[in-house]
Amino acid sequence: MLHTVNKSPFDNGTLETCLKFAQRGSAVLLIEDGVYAAARDTAVSNRMQEAAKSVSIYALKPDVEARGLQNRVMDGVRLVDYGGFVDLVVDHNTVQSWL
Amino acid sequence: MLHTVNKSPFDNGTLETCLKFAQRGSAVLLIEDGVYAAARDTAVSNRMQEAAKSVSIYALKPDVEARGLQNRVMDGVRLVDYGGFVDLVVDHNTVQSWL
Amino acid sequence: MKFGILVNEGPYTHEASDTAYQFVKAALMKGHEIYRVFFYHDGVNNGTRLTVPPQDDRNIVKRWSDLAALHKLDLVVCVAAAQRRGLIDASEAKRHGKDADNIAPGFRISGLGQLIEAGIQADRLVVFGG
Amino acid sequence: MKFGILVNEGPYTHEASDTAYQFVKAALMKGHEIYRVFFYHDGVNNGTRLTVPPQDDRNIVKRWSDLAALHKLDLVVCVAAAQRRGLIDASEAKRHGKDADNIAPGFRISGLGQLIEAGIQADRLVVFGG
Amino acid sequence: MAKETEGGVAKKFLYVNRKAPYGSIYALESLEVVLIGAAFEQDVSVAFVGDGVYQLTKGQDTKGLEMKNFSPTFRALEDYDVTKLYVEEEALRTRGLSESDLVVPVELVSAQRMTEIMEGQDVILSF
Amino acid sequence: MAKETEGGVAKKFLYVNRKAPYGSIYALESLEVVLIGAAFEQDVSVAFVGDGVYQLTKGQDTKGLEMKNFSPTFRALEDYDVTKLYVEEEALRTRGLSESDLVVPVELVSAQRMTEIMEGQDVILSF
Numbered sequence: 046m047l048h049t050v051n052k053s054p055f056d057n058g059t060l061e062t063c064l065k066f067a068q069r070g071s072a073v074l075l076i077e078d079g080v081y082a083a084a085r086d087t088a089v090s091n092r093m094q095e096a097a098k099s100v101s102i103y104a105l106k107p108d109v110e111a112r113g114l115q116n117r118v119m120d121g122v123r124l125v126d127y128g129g130f131v132d133l134v135v136d137h138n139t140v141q142s143w144l
Numbered sequence: 145m146l147h148t149v150n151k152s153p154f155d156n157g158t159l160e161t162c163l164k165f166a167q168r169g170s171a172v173l174l175i176e177d178g179v180y181a182a183a184r185d186t187a188v189s190n191r192m193q194e195a196a197k198s199v200s201i202y203a204l205k206p207d208v209e210a211r212g213l214q215n216r217v218m219d220g221v222r223l224v225d226y227g228g229f230v231d232l233v234v235d236h237n238t239v240q241s242w243l
Numbered sequence: 244m245k246f247g248i249l250v251n252e253g254p255y256t257h258e259a260s261d262t263a264y265q266f267v268k269a270a271l272m273k274g275h276e277i278y279r280v281f282f283y284h285d286g287v288n289n290g291t292r293l294t295v296p297p298q299d300d301r302n303i304v305k306r307w308s309d310l311a312a313l314h315k316l317d318l319v320v321c322v323a324a325a326q327r328r329g330l331i332d333a334s335e336a337k338r339h340g341k342d343a344d345n346i347a348p349g350f351r352i353s354g355l356g357q358l359i360e361a362g363i364q365a366d367r368l369v370v371f372g373g
Numbered sequence: 374m375k376f377g378i379l380v381n382e383g384p385y386t387h388e389a390s391d392t393a394y395q396f397v398k399a400a401l402m403k404g405h406e407i408y409r410v411f412f413y414h415d416g417v418n419n420g421t422r423l424t425v426p427p428q429d430d431r432n433i434v435k436r437w438s439d440l441a442a443l444h445k446l447d448l449v450v451c452v453a454a455a456q457r458r459g460l461i462d463a464s465e466a467k468r469h470g471k472d473a474d475n476i477a478p479g480f481r482i483s484g485l486g487q488l489i490e491a492g493i494q495a496d497r498l499v500v501f502g503g
Numbered sequence: 504m505a506k507e508t509e510g511g512v513a514k515k516f517l518y519v520n521r522k523a524p525y526g527s528i529y530a531l532e533s534l535e536v537v538l539i540g541a542a543f544e545q546d547v548s549v550a551f552v553g554d555g556v557y558q559l560t561k562g563q564d565t566k567g568l569e570m571k572n573f574s575p576t577f578r579a580l581e582d583y584d585v586t587k588l589y590v591e592e593e594a595l596r597t598r599g600l601s602e603s604d605l606v607v608p609v610e611l612v613s614a615q616r617m618t619e620i621m622e623g624q625d626v627i628l629s630f
Numbered sequence: 631m632a633k634e635t636e637g638g639v640a641k642k643f644l645y646v647n648r649k650a651p652y653g654s655i656y657a658l659e660s661l662e663v664v665l666i667g668a669a670f671e672q673d674v675s676v677a678f679v680g681d682g683v684y685q686l687t688k689g690q691d692t693k694g695l696e697m698k699n700f701s702p703t704f705r706a707l708e709d710y711d712v713t714k715l716y717v718e719e720e721a722l723r724t725r726g727l728s729e730s731d732l733v734v735p736v737e738l739v740s741a742q743r744m745t746e747i748m749e750g751q752d753v754i755l756s757f
Contacts, residue, residue: 046622051389051502053650053681055724058155062521062553066618077388078653081684086726107395107694108388111652113687113701117726126694127399134497135374135405141519141627144381144502145749150259150372152523152554154597161648161680165745176258177526180557185599206265206567207258210525212560212574216599225567226269233367234244234275240646240754243251243372249755253383255457256415258526261568284659285386285415291459295469301569304459323662327385327655329421329434329475339425343473345459355666362753363641363670370756373527379628387654391695414532431696453535457528485539492626493514493543500629503654 047137048100051077051144054089063143064092067100074125074133075104080112085119097121105130146236147199150176150243153188162242163191166199173224173232174203179211184218196220204229246270247365248280249358252373253288254303255296260289263371264306271314279317279361280307282350285373287325290318292347304347311349318350319357376400377491378410382503383418384433385426390419393501394436401444409447409491410437412480415503417455420448422477434477441479448480449487514625515546520555522630524573525565530558531573533630538576541583548587548620549580551609555630556594559605577607591617641752642673647682649757651700652692657685658700660757665703668710675714675751676707677744678736682757683721686732704734718744 048067052059060082067073073096075083082089083104093102106124109115118124125133134140147166151158159181166172172195174182181188182203192201205223208214217223224232233239248267252259267277282289294304311318320330329345332352336344346352362368378397382389397407412419424434441448450460459475462482466474476482492498518537524530537549551559558574565572580588588609595601595611602611612620621627645664651657664676678686685701692699707715715736722728722738729738739747748754 051392051653053653053684056157056161056648056680058553062155065614066552066621068618068622076392078650078681081650081681081725084726088724090726105392108652110691110693111695111697111699112650112684113689113691115689115691127395128403130396131400131403131405134376134499139624139627140497140499141621142500142502142629144500144521144629150262150526152526152557155521155553157680164741165679165748167745167749175262177523177554180523180554180598183599187597189599204262207525209564209566210568210570210572211523211557212562212564214562214564226265227273229266230270230273230275233246233369238751238754239367239369240748241370241372241756243370243648243756251757253415253458256528258568261570265568283663284656285383288418288458293459293461293466293471293473293475295456295459295461295465295471297453297457299571300457323427324659326425327427327430328383328418329423329425331423331425335425336423341423341425343423343475345423345473345475355663356670358663359643359667359670359672362643362667362755363672368753368755370754372756381630385655388652388695391697395695413536414529429698454532485536486543488536489516489540489543489545492516492628493545498626498628500627502629 046071047133047140048073049076049142050079053078054082059143064096069099072101072103072133072137074130077108080104080108080114083109083119083122084114084117090119093119103133145170146232146239147172148175148241149178152177153181158242163195168198171200171202171232171236173229176207179203179207179213182208182218182221183213183216189218192218202232245276245278245365247278247361247368249368249370250280250282250286250289251284251371253285257373259371259373260303277316278365279319279357281358281361282320283324287320287328287330290320290330290347290350291345293345308347308349320350320352322352322354325352375406375408375495377408377495377498379488379498379500380410380412380416380419381414381501383415387503389501389503390433407446408495409449409487411488411491412450413454417450417458417460420450420460420477420480421475423475438477438479450480450482452482452484455482513545515623516540517621517624517627518549519627519629520551520558521553523554523557525568525570529630534573534576536628537585538583541585547585548589549585550589550617552591553594556590556598559607561604561606574606589617589620640672642750643667644748644751644754645676646754646756647678647685648680650681650684652695652697656757661700661703663755664712665710668712674712675716675747676712677716679718680721683717683725686734688731688733701733716744716747
């Protein structure tokens, strides 16, 4: 399954809820304000590193760039463009959007 | 100052942010989905009891009733109707809405 | 006491418009004055006359229009926010070459200055958002 | 592959409509089929032709209309959600005694069944929300 | 995952509710999708996680809001053959609620079980 | 709290920004209010708390979103005599940011100091 998360992890529990229900081996794509979770050295980066051991973490590049995070993305997070987003949807049987 | 909070405390950090900035002696009015914080025996009720020692906590009765909380409101939370909301605004110099 | 009211969310989607309406009604009943109700962000969508709510539901737009008529309320929709969201009156429609308008009775379109002015003139400004 | 798309938020207010648009464009460029784009909740507001966005900003509604014309996309606005929010076409306007309509070219109004059908017919349903 | 029916192949649809009622319209409009969707004879499940569990609580009285109380409609889901209602147990507990506080019989599930339910779907509509 | 000016009495206006940019329009439309409000010669302050601090970060490149990058506009606030920009220090730190990551000079303040600033206002507009 592919999960998408579009909320900042700091003022909102959406990312935490997604990670709670994301099965080992599934993919999590951070989009829109969700990409803030991809940054290094934040209050949630340890949590994300931990999550990256069981799920694959992606972040939508145009959203990363819009928020000025292009030089702050943590190791282990793969950047994809909209075409890569489409490919991720194709490669997984279902998509769950955590809003 | 009167603070209003309209988000559920469970999936969102709005209440916590409000309490962080609410000065001792100020009033906090829970409205809309914010009234869930007024319920007894939840994961945030200890936090609310603690907060009630330094700020006055109110909850908007029509919102409490709509959510079926009328018999679950914790001690120390005062219920007000829309007229009581108006009175609270009159009684405080400024209103800060935490959205 | 004189109140300014800011409504930042659209009808039905968020409760903000409901709460603002009930607050305004209660304030009027207590003899207070509503200096202005300003609609910003998606709040501008409270001002369309094209809604057709379910029969068993409240009619949010009509409720505002009726209250405005009864109490001579000043309901102001922000022009910039309204243009982004497709809320226009006849003169805006003409100016922008649109073939229709959708503003409801009792609402008028104006600039953000009207919000600041409400903040200055009113004793209290209360924000209702989403 | 066949995609169904659900857009749950209005233009400009949330990024959901932008992301959905860019996703649809990228999917088409990769040779995929878009079975339907369904607009629900505030998403129905993507279908109004009365927006006048700032000159230096994207025109979200026109972008959808143009893409629909180019690729024969089926853009469906939920009738129940649209009625609550004041998005109507000429026949709805007539039926409900409204003196104007505001639907944009390339959009059509229909029932929620069209969303379920998209879920059944498409290989993937992707939800964009607020 | 899709199962065969008389009319062809039914897909497994899951509706995921995460929002409380009345503060926003997502809960009500999600229920409207479930009701319409029921006519399509698919394999339907409805999940309530986080604040979504509040949609099912007893004692809702919306007169003061001038809104319609739609919680009784959940009781009608059975008539539409929508019987698989899953509630995240931890979400209930966190909110001081138990199964007896809900307007309909549901299956309380652990996070792990909810994950399995989600993984078994063809289409997930989240609100 | 209102202070006397030539034109009469100026009120203390505080704009409180709590939302990140681009994911929703609140940040941009809040800035539009600040700019218009500047013409009214009131005593204006702007606070950035929680995710609101993201509005001020350097390096924003919105081409991929086809949106306008409005972060440079914060630099223009000085020309409008809007110079009191307060940023919650803890919000920055939580997000791995420091003052050098921001597009404009700001005053970093503790939660306690932010509380005092808020308490000193006549009108608070929160986004």
